[in-house]
Amino acid sequence: MDTVRWAILGAGKIAHKFAQDIQQVPNARLVAVAARDKERARVFASQYQAPIACTYQELYAHPEVDAVYIATTHNFHLEQSLACIEAGKAVLCEKPITINHHQLGQLTAAARQRGVLLMEALWTWLLPAMQQAKAWVKEGRIGAIQTIHADFCYLMPYEPEGRLYNPQLAGGALLDLGIYPVAFTTYFMGGSPDTIRATAIMTDTGVDASTSMIFQYGAVPAFLYCSLAGRSKVQAVIMGENGHIVVPDFFKASKAFLYNAEGKETDRFDDGRSTLGYNYEIEEASRCFLEGRTESSQVPLDSSLAIQEILTTVRTQIGLKYPFE
Amino acid sequence: MDTVRWAILGAGKIAHKFAQDIQQVPNARLVAVAARDKERARVFASQYQAPIACTYQELYAHPEVDAVYIATTHNFHLEQSLACIEAGKAVLCEKPITINHHQLGQLTAAARQRGVLLMEALWTWLLPAMQQAKAWVKEGRIGAIQTIHADFCYLMPYEPEGRLYNPQLAGGALLDLGIYPVAFTTYFMGGSPDTIRATAIMTDTGVDASTSMIFQYGAVPAFLYCSLAGRSKVQAVIMGENGHIVVPDFFKASKAFLYNAEGKETDRFDDGRSTLGYNYEIEEASRCFLEGRTESSQVPLDSSLAIQEILTTVRTQIGLKYPFE
Numbered sequence: 001m002d003t004v005r006w007a008i009l010g011a012g013k014i015a016h017k018f019a020q021d022i023q024q025v026p027n028a029r030l031v032a033v034a035a036r037d038k039e040r041a042r043v044f045a046s047q048y049q050a051p052i053a054c055t056y057q058e059l060y061a062h063p064e065v066d067a068v069y070i071a072t073t074h075n076f077h078l079e080q081s082l083a084c085i086e087a088g089k090a091v092l093c094e095k096p097i098t099i100n101h102h103q104l105g106q107l108t109a110a111a112r113q114r115g116v117l118l119m120e121a122l123w124t125w126l127l128p129a130m131q132q133a134k135a136w137v138k139e140g141r142i143g144a145i146q147t148i149h150a151d152f153c154y155l156m157p158y159e160p161e162g163r164l165y166n167p168q169l170a171g172g173a174l175l176d177l178g179i180y181p182v183a184f185t186t187y188f189m190g191g192s193p194d195t196i197r198a199t200a201i202m203t204d205t206g207v208d209a210s211t212s213m214i215f216q217y218g219a220v221p222a223f224l225y226c227s228l229a230g231r232s233k234v235q236a237v238i239m240g241e242n243g244h245i246v247v248p249d250f251f252k253a254s255k256a257f258l259y260n261a262e263g264k265e266t267d268r269f270d271d272g273r274s275t276l277g278y279n280y281e282i283e284e285a286s287r288c289f290l291e292g293r294t295e296s297s298q299v300p301l302d303s304s305l306a307i308q309e310i311l312t313t314v315r316t317q318i319g320l321k322y323p324f325e
Numbered sequence: 326m327d328t329v330r331w332a333i334l335g336a337g338k339i340a341h342k343f344a345q346d347i348q349q350v351p352n353a354r355l356v357a358v359a360a361r362d363k364e365r366a367r368v369f370a371s372q373y374q375a376p377i378a379c380t381y382q383e384l385y386a387h388p389e390v391d392a393v394y395i396a397t398t399h400n401f402h403l404e405q406s407l408a409c410i411e412a413g414k415a416v417l418c419e420k421p422i423t424i425n426h427h428q429l430g431q432l433t434a435a436a437r438q439r440g441v442l443l444m445e446a447l448w449t450w451l452l453p454a455m456q457q458a459k460a461w462v463k464e465g466r467i468g469a470i471q472t473i474h475a476d477f478c479y480l481m482p483y484e485p486e487g488r489l490y491n492p493q494l495a496g497g498a499l500l501d502l503g504i505y506p507v508a509f510t511t512y513f514m515g516g517s518p519d520t521i522r523a524t525a526i527m528t529d530t531g532v533d534a535s536t537s538m539i540f541q542y543g544a545v546p547a548f549l550y551c552s553l554a555g556r557s558k559v560q561a562v563i564m565g566e567n568g569h570i571v572v573p574d575f576f577k578a579s580k581a582f583l584y585n586a587e588g589k590e591t592d593r594f595d596d597g598r599s600t601l602g603y604n605y606e607i608e609e610a611s612r613c614f615l616e617g618r619t620e621s622s623q624v625p626l627d628s629s630l631a632i633q634e635i636l637t638t639v640r641t642q643i644g645l646k647y648p649f650e
Contacts, residue, residue, distance in 0.1 A: 146556045149474065149548070197522040197537075201544050212522075212539045212546040219526050219555060221537040223474070223548040230544060231471045231566050233588075241556050263558075 004286040007032035010071035011044045019048045021278035027286040034059035060087040074170035078103045085110045090117035092285045101308035108301050119285050119296045120304040126280035129253040132269040133245050142240025150181035150236035151225035160205045172207030178226035180251040184236050185222040193217050200318035252277050329611040332357035335396035336369045344373045346603035352611040359384035385412040399495035403428045410435045415442035417610045426633035433626050444610050444621045445629040451605035454578040457594040458570050467565025475506035475561035476550035485530045497532030503551035505576040509561050510547040518542050525643035577602050
């Protein structure tokens with residue numbers, strides 16, 4: 001076996017992006033699409049020449065599916081990931097992988113017990129521009145990290161029932177956008193910050209329209225921001241003692257820029273890709289599956305757990321509790 | 326009378342900068358220098374052709390001095406400003422004007438009762454580049470403000486007895502450097518933020534080596550940072566819905582850059598000055614004095630009070646209390 005037979009669970013926007021990019025991945029093939037509404041699954045599947053269209057329950061039992069990409073709203077991730085794992089299928093689950101770190105502990109235990117691959121779809125970490133930025137840091141090109149700034153705003157119309165503003169669907173800026181600046185910082189600083197300070201503007205529906213955060217790692221602070229109701233540069237800057245790195249549109253980074261202490265550009269990276277960028281995570285998850293591994297070393301569950309703990313702490317500080325928690 | 330007869334109280338580094346720049350101010354003249362050590366005052370005074378060299382006490386009583394610039398460490402500001410005010414002399418006091426807002430309330434009351442000019446030496450607010458940046462905002466060139474970022478780090482050797490690290494001298498990054506990002510934000514957002522979140526790294530001497538802050542004004546967050554022990558870009562960025570403004574070295578701003586929504590530079594300002602930039606505050610304070618005003622409309626005491634309240638809140642959050650408070 002040299003390609004993994006993938007299914008997509010959920011037929012929303014992100015599922016289409018995944019279906020598009022998997023076409024360019026050598027060790028992966030889309031064979032199935034599952035949706036609550038079988039007709040919707042059929043339309044989706046035929047669009048990408050996937051032979052199987054089915055319901056969630058049928059998917060869990062389907063013998064011709066090796067791995068499942070979970071693309072539903074955050075609130076369903078635990079239940080659906082567990083069902084896949086219990087059926088012995090590898091899981092690549094959209095981020096945030098669960099709603100809180102308690103849920104992730106439960107999920108991780110299930111995956112380990114069953115011996116199947118579980119990976120959070122932190123596609124950003126697998127992008128070449130991110131890896132180049134990390135290589136520059138490791139090579140000492142900017143010296144010791146001094147500060148990190150990252151912000152991700154995406155102006156979304158206020159629809160109280162929609163996915164983004166609905167507390168029943170685990171909405172809000174933090175879990176949808178904020179996870180990117182948090183993941184960016186975690187990628188470079190590792191583990192958990194010593195101190196977290198957060199404040200938010202809440203919507204009438206009781207989720208965060210925007211969240212502002214400071215994470216302190218020893219002497220290094222990270223200043224992070226996300227908003228569904230405002231605008232920002234959408235870039236990340238790693239300031240070092242001898243230079244800095246700018247990653248524009250870091251959540252989908254295709255470029256990275258290196259500057260010296262005088263602020264002059266000294267290097268740049270552009271991956272020149274034609275995909276949206278989801279191909280890298282699909283390839284990594286497929287490689288792990290084919291090698292019989294239960295965890296990716298590039299997106300380890302410990303990192304997912306660290307991010308979950310951070311997000312939970314931030315939510316406690318800003319008073320964001322979901323009705324089903 | 327068309328020029329103000331100025332004295333400098335204190336003979337440190339900042340006093341020299343003031344003495345240098347006052348030479349370029351048409352409505353001001355340096356006539357006196359006062360230091361604890363009279364010989365030190367004499368050397369300083371002769372260097373700038375000031376006829377009077379004296380002690381603090383002699384200065385308060387000197388009939389040929391109209392206005393006093395107070396250039397000592399923060400902890401002495403209240404006592405010395407009060408002495409000048411009681412002697413009927415106008416006061417331009419280095420920032421922070423006092424250690425906390427209680428002290429400033431006391432000082433303001435004294436100045437108002439005596440009817441003399443009192444102004445905080447917030448020279449940054451009077452710089453043409455800052456005023457240009459504010460004009461761009463008012464003209465709608467960047468649309469509504471979305472976020473502010475400002476950081477000021479200045480790597481200083483750790484000297485426990487020195488001014489910067491000594492709690493007896495009201496040391497620490499916040500009052501020395503942090504006041505600039507705080508003042509920058511106050512200049513553009515006005516008044517007091519709705520929410521303040523701060524965290525600090527403390528030195529062994531018990532002052533802050535660095536402080537990280539979020540101020541939330543309605544939906545607009547400001548991310549501020551200062552450090553005596555780290556590095557940063559030392560720039561301020563005002564992000565708007567249709568563009569952004571960058572003010573490099575904003576504490577002494579001589580330039581400002583305007584960018585449109587696509588990130589292209591569309592305007593820039595450079596004051597091309599030959600002074601350090603203190604001339605603008607000296608000119609403004611002198612103009613107020615000559616017009617018989619007791620307060621500057623450009624650096625009003627209410628703004629100084631707002632900054633004092635912010636700094637006090639931040640200090641409470643980071644646990645920075647001075648031994649004499």
